[in-house]
Amino acid sequence: GENVEQHPSTLSVQEGDSAVIKCTYSDSASNYFPWYKQELGKRPQLIIDIRSNVGEKKDQRIAVTLNKTAKHFSLHITETQPEDSAVYFCAASTDNYGQNFVFGPGTRLSVLP
Amino acid sequence: DSGVTQTPKHLITATGQRVTLRCSPRSGDLSVYWYQQSLDQGLQFLIQYYNGEERAKGNILERFSAQQFPDLHSELNLSSLELGDSALYFCASSAHRGETEAFFGQGTRLTVV
DSSP, X not given: OOOEEEEOSEEEEETTSOEEEEEEEOOTTOOEEEEEEEOTTSOOEEEEEEETTOSEEEETTEEEEEETTTTEEEEEEOSOOGGGOXXXXXXXXXXXXXXXXXXXXXXXXXXXX | OOSOEEEOSEEEEOTTOOEEEEEEOOTTOOEEEEXXXXXXXXXXXXXXXXXXXXXXXOSXXXXXXXXXXXXXXXXXXXXXXXXXXXXXXXXXXXXXXXXXXOEEOOOEEEEEO
16 A cells, blocks of 8 residues: 655744655555645645646745655745744545555644744 | 534543544545544544445554445544543545545544543
8 A cells, every 4th residue: 555754754944944845655556645734733734736747836935846756745835934833744645446645644844933 | 614524523531432423524525534643643544435435444443433424424433442542533525536635624632531
């Protein structure tokens, strides 16, 4: 089955700096890669996603890149703000039979003022 | 509001008891996923249903069971509860199998005393 690894587990950056979180997946059948942000005590919410036919996607200060050959994808947050502080989860999913939405272990991002 | 409804929001029960958590997916979503999140931990996958059928199972304990009904709502049954079962239980739903966004409910916080 699919296995998703995520690094780093914790990340502290100064406000205004960039943050990068990296994930790897194992199942070449995975074709959908969402990123979720979870604030303390709240539900995970989608912040950006990418499909396997796209190499990069950007939404304002957030971007995601995908390297299908290497089976890894990354989240980039630029000009970080205190409200970006949260736990971020990557996931890999597929429309094929089998488990969907396999999540990485999460990265706790702290943006220091 | 994600459109995914979980009840109850909070549940306090004693060890050895049995509880049922309920999830109503977004209208039209066929897939339902259950996750367990212990304090400061990641999203541990429990079980997945697609259109009433079990699709994938994670490390779900034998004391736990779930089902998805014809109207697509789902229930997670937890029995012989132990202190270690205290956690936030999330339900998520997606439109099809796994190639579109999964929306999370607000979770049920279970406390076993």
